[in-house]
Every structure is written in C-alpha cells, then in structure tokens.
Amino acid sequence: MSMFEVFFVLLKVLVALFAFRCVWVYSYRLLLHPLHSYPGPFIAKFTDWYGAYHAIRMRLHIATYNDHLKYGTVFRQGPNKLVFGSVLALHDILENSRLSKTKAYGATQPTPEVFNLLNVLDKQLHRTKRRIIGQGLNERAMRRFEPVMHEQVRIFLQQLAKASQNKEVTDMSQKCGWLGLDISGEIGFGHGFDLQTKETNRWMPIGIWTSSRRLNVYLQFPGIRYIGWEKLFMPIIFPKVRRFHRLLRDMIRVRLEEDLHSRPDIFSSIHDYKDPDTGKSMGKEELWSESAFLLPAGGDTTASLLAASFFYLSRYPKTYERLANEIRETFSSAEEINNGPTLAGCSFLRAFIQETLRISPSANMTLWRDLPADAAVNPVVIDGHVIPPGTTIGVNIYSYFPEPNIHKPTRWIREESNATEDEWKTQNEAFTPFSLGSRNCAGKAVVYAEVPLVLAKTLWHFDFDKVDGENEGENPTFQMYDQITSRHAGPLLRFRLRSNTGLDPVQ
Numbered sequence: 001m002s003m004f005e006v007f008f009v010l011l012k013v014l015v016a017l018f019a020f021r022c023v024w025v026y027s028y029r030l031l032l033h034p035l036h037s038y039p040g041p042f043i044a045k046f047t048d049w050y051g052a053y054h055a056i057r058m059r060l061h062i063a064t065y066n067d068h069l070k071y072g073t074v075f076r077q078g079p080n081k082l083v084f085g086s087v088l089a090l091h092d093i094l095e096n097s098r099l100s101k102t103k104a105y106g107a108t109q110p111t112p113e114v115f116n117l118l119n120v121l122d123k124q125l126h127r128t129k130r131r132i133i134g135q136g137l138n139e140r141a142m143r144r145f146e147p148v149m150h151e152q153v154r155i156f157l158q159q160l161a162k163a164s165q166n167k168e169v170t171d172m173s174q175k176c177g178w179l180g181l182d183i184s185g186e187i188g189f190g191h192g193f194d195l196q197t198k199e200t201n202r203w204m205p206i207g208i209w210t211s212s213r214r215l216n217v218y219l220q221f222p223g224i225r226y227i228g229w230e231k232l233f234m235p236i237i238f239p240k241v242r243r244f245h246r247l248l249r250d251m252i253r254v255r256l257e258e259d260l261h262s263r264p265d266i267f268s269s270i271h272d273y274k275d276p277d278t279g280k281s282m283g284k285e286e287l288w289s290e291s292a293f294l295l296p297a298g299g300d301t302t303a304s305l306l307a308a309s310f311f312y313l314s315r316y317p318k319t320y321e322r323l324a325n326e327i328r329e330t331f332s333s334a335e336e337i338n339n340g341p342t343l344a345g346c347s348f349l350r351a352f353i354q355e356t357l358r359i360s361p362s363a364n365m366t367l368w369r370d371l372p373a374d375a376a377v378n379p380v381v382i383d384g385h386v387i388p389p390g391t392t393i394g395v396n397i398y399s400y401f402p403e404p405n406i407h408k409p410t411r412w413i414r415e416e417s418n419a420t421e422d423e424w425k426t427q428n429e430a431f432t433p434f435s436l437g438s439r440n441c442a443g444k445a446v447v448y449a450e451v452p453l454v455l456a457k458t459l460w461h462f463d464f465d466k467v468d469g470e471n472e473g474e475n476p477t478f479q480m481y482d483q484i485t486s487r488h489a490g491p492l493l494r495f496r497l498r499s500n501t502g503l504d505p506v507q
C-alpha cells in the first residue's frame with residue numbers, strides 16, 4: 001500500500017468512528033437521556049447550538065418565551081438544560097443556596113484564574129468580592145456620588161434644551177446610553193468618558209454591546225469559546241471590543257498613577273482589598289475584569305431602563321399626563337428635585353418604573369444554575385420536578401402576569417389594581433428584574449438614585465412627543481434584544497422646553 005492509500009484508509013476509519021460517536025451520542029440524548037421525556041425544540045435535545053443560535057441573534061429571551069407558550073412551564077433547551085417559567089420555580093431556583101451559577105460563566109473569564117463578580121463561582125470568593133464592591137454601590141455610597149450624578153444629569157438636560165431650541169429629534173437610546181456610561185465611569189473610576197459632550201469615545205457603546213453579545217453566546221454554549229477561534233479572528237471581527245479592552249487597560253493604568261483615595265470611586269475600594277489568607281491585592285488582570293463587567297452592568301442597564309421609560313411615556317398619553325402632573329405638583333422648583341423622601345414618595349413614578357422594568361427588563365437572560373455535587377443522594381426539587389444530577393437549570397423572568405403585553409403602572413398601586421389578595425401576592429413574587437438570592441443585582445441603589453432623578457427632572461423641564469412608530473398598534477412595547485444586558489433603538493422624540501423652569505438652553 002502506498003502512503004496515500006494508508007492515509008485514505010485511516011481517514012475512512014476516523015470518519016466512521018466519528019459518525020458512530022455522533023449516532024451513539026445523539027441517540028442517547030434523544031432516547032435514553034434522563035431529560036428525554038421533557039418537551040422542547042427538537043434541535044435542542046441534541047445540541048446547545050439552539051441557545052447559541054438565538055443568542056447570536058439576540059433573541060433568546062423571545063425564543064424562550066415562545067417555547068414556554070408552546071411546551072409549557074418547563075422545557076428542555078439543550079441536551080442537559082431545563083428552563084422553568086413559573087413563579088414557584090423562580091424562588092426555588094434563585095433563592096436555593098444549594099445551587100450555584102453554572103460553570104458556563106467560566107467562558108466569560110478573560111483567563112482561567114481571573115474572576116469578576118459576574119462569573120465567580122466559588123461562594124466564599126463571591127461573598128468577599130460582593131462585600132467590597134457592594135460598599136461602593138450601596139445607598140450610602142450613592143449619597144457621595146450625588147454631586148457627580150447631578151452634574152451629568154445637568155448636561156443631559158442642557159443638551160435636550162438645545163435640541164428643543166433647534167427643533168431637533170433626539171434618539172433616546174443613544175442619549176441615555178451616553179448618560180448611563182458617563183455616570184457609570186464616574187462611580188467606577190472617578191471620571192466619566194465625556195460621551196455626552198465629545199465625539200471621541202462614542203464608539204464605546206458598540207464595543208461594549210458586541211462584547212456582551214459575544215459573552216452571552218458563550219454562556220449558552222461555552223464550547224464555542226474553548227475552540228480558540230477568537231485568537232485568530234478577534235482583531236478582524238471585533239475591533240471595537242479590542243478597543244474597549246485597551247481603553248480599560250489605559251484607564252486602570254492612569255487611575256493607578258493617581259492618588260487612589262482622591263476620589264470615592266469603586267476602583268479605590270477594590271484596589272484596597274487584600275485577601276485575608278494571602279494578604280494579596282487584586283492584580284491588574286482582576287481589576288480589568290471587574291471593570292469590564294461593572295461598566296456595562298452599571299451603564300447599559302440604567303440606559304435601557306431610561307430609554308424604555310421614555311418610550312412608554314411617549315406612547316401612553318394617560319401615563320404621561322399622570323406622571324408629569326405628579327412631578328409638577330409635588331415640586332415647586334427644579335432644585336427641589338433631589339434624591340430623598342419627596343422623590344421616593346412619588347408613588348406613580350415608582351409604579352411607572354416598576355412596570356417598565358417588568359415589561360422591558362434591562363437584563364432578559366435566563367439565569368442558569370448548576371446542581372450541587374450531592375444531587376444524586378439529596379435530590380433538588382424545582383416546582384415539583386426532581387432534577388436529575390448533571391442538569392443545568394434556568395428560570396425565565398417572564399413567569400406570570402395577566403395582560404403581560406400592556407404597560408399598566410396601576411397594576412403596582414394596591415388600591416388601583418384589580419388584583420385579588422392572591423393575585424397581588426403572586427405578581428409581587430413574580431417581579432424579579434434584579435434577580436433574587438445571593439447573586440441578585442448589587443446595583444439597585446444606583447438604579448433608584450439615577451432613574452427617578454432623570455425622569456423627574458426631564459418631566460419638570462420638558463414636554464415631549466414621539467416622531468417614530470407610525471404603525472405600532474394599540475399597546476406598543478419597547479423591544480429589547482438580549483445580550484446579557486440589552487440592545488435597543490429609539491424612541492425618537494422631539495422635546496419642548498416648558499416656560500420658567502429655570503433651564504437656559506444657551507448656557
């Protein structure tokens with residue numbers, strides 16, 4: 001036999017072995033796997049490509065919602081994955097201390113030894129990180145950040161005033177995105193990125209969005225990351241992601257050269273941290289990784305909530321009128337609108353924000369959890385289902401709501417909602433946009449410091465109308481595209497400065 005013939009025979013054997021393995025694995029997944037009797041999309045029984053494909057299209061949350069309608073409250077979304085969609089499951093999964101975030105989060109680590117608060121799996125390390133970073137994000141910290149937040153909001157309003165004077169149309173996704181990242185930069189690193197005022201860094205949102213989208217795909221199918229294709233193609237496919245990563249490295253270098261305690265930012269608290277066992281501080285890679293997570297976690301999410309809020313205000317005239325009246329009757333000047341009991345007491349504003357978070361949540365993804373090592377002897381039960389060891393379970397936050405596609409803030413006002421006691425209890429248990437349990441959102445105080453302030457001040461100074469969305473139908477919804485955080489567009493609005501509100505467009 002010639003060398004060529006030997007090679008050909010070997011190739012045939014390899015192909016036959018591979019085909020045999022595929023038939024064996026796929027038949028097992030279809031017929032014998034412990035999850036085989038659960039319903040679900042046919043392709044998802046064989047491969048995690050189902051989730052990855054929809055994540056690439058940023059529509060996994062929509063596919064999941066539709067699959068729940070088709071297959072019921074629990075279905076198989078990958079060979080080893082079950083998704084639940086009930087209120088009971090929300091609590092059974094997210095508040096269950098025996099479960100941990102899925103190992104798939106490891107695919108979002110920059111290098112194997114470096115963890116950030118999103119992807120750390122070790123419970124002790126998570127508690128430590130959460131304590132350090134949490135200090136910089138709690139309500140007390142927000143009081144320290146109030147002046148910088150006010151300054152960024154002032155710039156935001158000033159620009160709306162200019163747009164109103166020039167009768168320009170404003171894209172609120174873009175505008176709120178710049179505001180969100182500038183505030184996030186201030187809280188994280190002690191200075192914003194000047195996105196609101198300068199062109200220089202305006203490529204950043206795309207860099208961040210692409211980075212989040214890519215990580216979301218890896219979360220659904222970690223194997224894609226581990227084949228190592230990025231090393232080859234990253235510079236070509238993701239130039240703005242690389243640019244964003246470089247910008248973070250530069251920011252960290254510059255911040256390390258400054259007096260660390262000159263600003264009360266999160267960076268200084270993270271940097272001061274020393275491991276109680278080893279006495280070591282966080283290395284540059286770890287600082288980089290925390291920053292790469294915190295900037296989008298802080299900036300993108302609040303921006304999505306703000307853009308969605310402007311959408312619903314511009315589409316639901318009664319809601320607009322009631323919220324505008326509440327703000328304009330509660331306060332007697334723009335200066336009075338500050339974070340404090342009066343703003344917190346604006347009950348319709350609170351209900352409006354809650355309803356916006358319900359219908360268009362800023363983080364849409366299924367939160368995947370792995371079972372504990374002893375699941376075979378001490379089974380995990382979710383909403384009455386005994387979960388086979390080795391299963392990854394997730395829960396979708398669109399679990400329960402009557403008339404889910406109508407934006408109705410009054411459903412959150414007890415006297416005005418028509419809910420019975422039981423329905424009221426269930427809807428409150430179903431409202432989990434910030435997740436639950438030990439891995440719930442660490443940034444709620446930031447959201448409730450920033451979003452009510454921006455909405456109240458904007459409604460104090462302006463009236464506005466939509467200029468897009470001609471054929472949206474009776475109850476339009478603001479479309480979010482899932483990429484761990486959310487991508488979105490618009491609404492396009494035209495602002496009118498109200499008279500004597502104390503804002504000068506030519507300042």
Ligand code: HEM
Pocket residue numbers: 117118130133137294297298299301302305361362363367433434435438439440441442443444446447
């Ligand atoms: C409307 C705004 C926001 C929403 C809806 C939201 C939602 C969430 C959700 C669902 C999680 C859980 C993610 C997971 O389990 O993988 C999370 C985690 C987290 N969020 Fe937020 N978030 C928002 C704003 C913020 C802000 C402004 C910050 C501040 C920087 C922040 C910081 C964090 C952190 C640090 C975690 C990780 C917590 C942990 O694992 O201990 N978030 N958020």
